[in-house]
Amino acid sequence: MPLDLDEGDGPPSFLDMITTAGYRAATAALRLGVFPALAEGSLPADELAARIDADPRGTALLADVLVACGYLTVDGERYANSPMAGKWLAGGDYARVERFWSTVLFDSWGELETSVRSGTACLDFYAWLAGRPETLERFQRMLSGHAEHIAPEVAGLVPVGETLLDLGGGHAAYPIRLCSANPALHATVVDRPEALNTAAVEEAGLAGRITLRPGDYDELDLGADFDTALLFNVVHGRTAAANRTLLRRVAAALRTGGAVVLLEHDEHPADPVDEAFTRVFSLNLFHGQGGQVYPTREIVDWLLAAGFGEPEVHPLESSPGQSVLIARMGGTR
Numbered sequence: 528m529p530l531d532l533d534e535g536d537g538p539p540s541f542l543d544m545i546t547t548a549g550y551r552a553a554t555a556a557l558r559l560g561v562f563p564a565l566a567e568g569s570l571p572a573d574e575l576a577a578r579i580d581a582d583p584r585g586t587a588l589l590a591d592v593l594v595a596c597g598y599l600t601v602d603g604e605r606y607a608n609s610p611m612a613g614k615w616l617a618g619g620d621y622a623r624v625e626r627f628w629s630t631v632l633f634d635s636w637g638e639l640e641t642s643v644r645s646g647t648a649c650l651d652f653y654a655w656l657a658g659r660p661e662t663l664e665r666f667q668r669m670l671s672g673h674a675e676h677i678a679p680e681v682a683g684l685v686p687v688g689e690t691l692l693d694l695g696g697g698h699a700a701y702p703i704r705l706c707s708a709n710p711a712l713h714a715t716v717v718d719r720p721e722a723l724n725t726a727a728v729e730e731a732g733l734a735g736r737i738t739l740r741p742g743d744y745d746e747l748d749l750g751a752d753f754d755t756a757l758l759f760n761v762v763h764g765r766t767a768a769a770n771r772t773l774l775r776r777v778a779a780a781l782r783t784g785g786a787v788v789l790l791e792h793d794e795h796p797a798d799p800v801d802e803a804f805t806r807v808f809s810l811n812l813f814h815g816q817g818g819q820v821y822p823t824r825e826i827v828d829w830l831l832a833a834g835f836g837e838p839e840v841h842p843l844e845s846s847p848g849q850s851v852l853i854a855r856m857g858g859t860r
């Protein structure tokens with residue numbers, strides 16, 4: 528948080544109003560390209576405005592908010608990225624993550640209280656995303672970037688046989704890694720058509736062993752006798768009732784002794800910033816998808832009710848606050 532205000536400065540909601548406005552100004556700066564424009568060095572407001580193709584007075588006023596909130600510094604008339612903005616927001620993966628989250632917060636939370644009042648998601652997140660190709664691309668790149676980061680650890684945990692079903696696995700990062708390491712493995716990825724990354728599978732030379740199936744995993748015939756099914760970051764985006772039904776369908780698609788593997792966020796991570804993010808994430812899931820970050824005990828109850836054995840739970844070292852759950856069909860391990 529760049530702005531350092533102490534509690535004596537006013538009511539907490541006033542401070543939150545200022546930091547929210549500062550974050551909205553930073554979002555405008557991200558969308559306008561302010562931080563990359565200052566990556567080479569400081570600029571006066573009129574030259575900055577010319578670089579980002581914007582109005583000079585508006586740019587100066589925006590830059591002053593960004594200075595007040597710690598995103599920029601000013602020396603005389605020249606504005607520069609703060610070290611934090613230069614490091615994280617002038618380009619690269621984190622700038623993409625911030626653009627995704629700021630769009631979610633400012634463009635999709637407008638009716639948040641309607642969801643809370645009614646108890647039903649008033650936004651259809653994936654339909655909302657499908658109508659925003661740039662945001663969809665940022666979302667999928669964010670997911671695949673995180674998947675690449677944790678895949679070495681996760682792939683070491685996944686029980687591998689000859690067949691793998693990855694539900695909601697659109698970017699295909701996990702099947703690509705698992706099939707590359709296991710020459711006998713064939714994988715099927717089910718996802719919405721706009722999420723399936725055909726190019727990544729072809730680039731990996733795995734089009735013959737990874738089948739991409741566009742469609743709804745609640746509707747499609749999922750097949751039978753799979754050795755392994757992945758449900759990574761899926762159950763938190765659904766209601767409890769929908770998860771119970773899907774887990775029964777997954778159970779029917781596995782052979783006896785086959786494994787379902789879930790990747791989920793821990794309900795209460797140890798780090799206080801992770802805890803605060805998880806609460807925001809959970810509310811966002813409720814508003815957009817009717818889901819939430821579920822307690823592990825509740826997920827275990829769904830698994831047992833679907834015919835799986837008690838799962839092994841593996842907290843991830845490469846992603847503190849996330850765990851992999853592995854449960855076998857028929858209760859054998």
Ligand SMILES: C[S@@+](CC[C@H](N)C(=O)[O-])C[C@H]1O[C@@H](n2cnc3c(N)ncnc32)[C@H](O)[C@@H]1O
Nearest residue numbers: 670674695696697718719722742743744759760
């Ligand atoms: C949070 S992402 C997780 C992606 C990936 N499994 C991972 O962990 O990186 C959820 C994925 O489920 C897909 N999805 C959501 N609802 C779906 C549905 N009804 N049928 C098929 N795919 C769906 C989304 O398009 C998205 O790719």
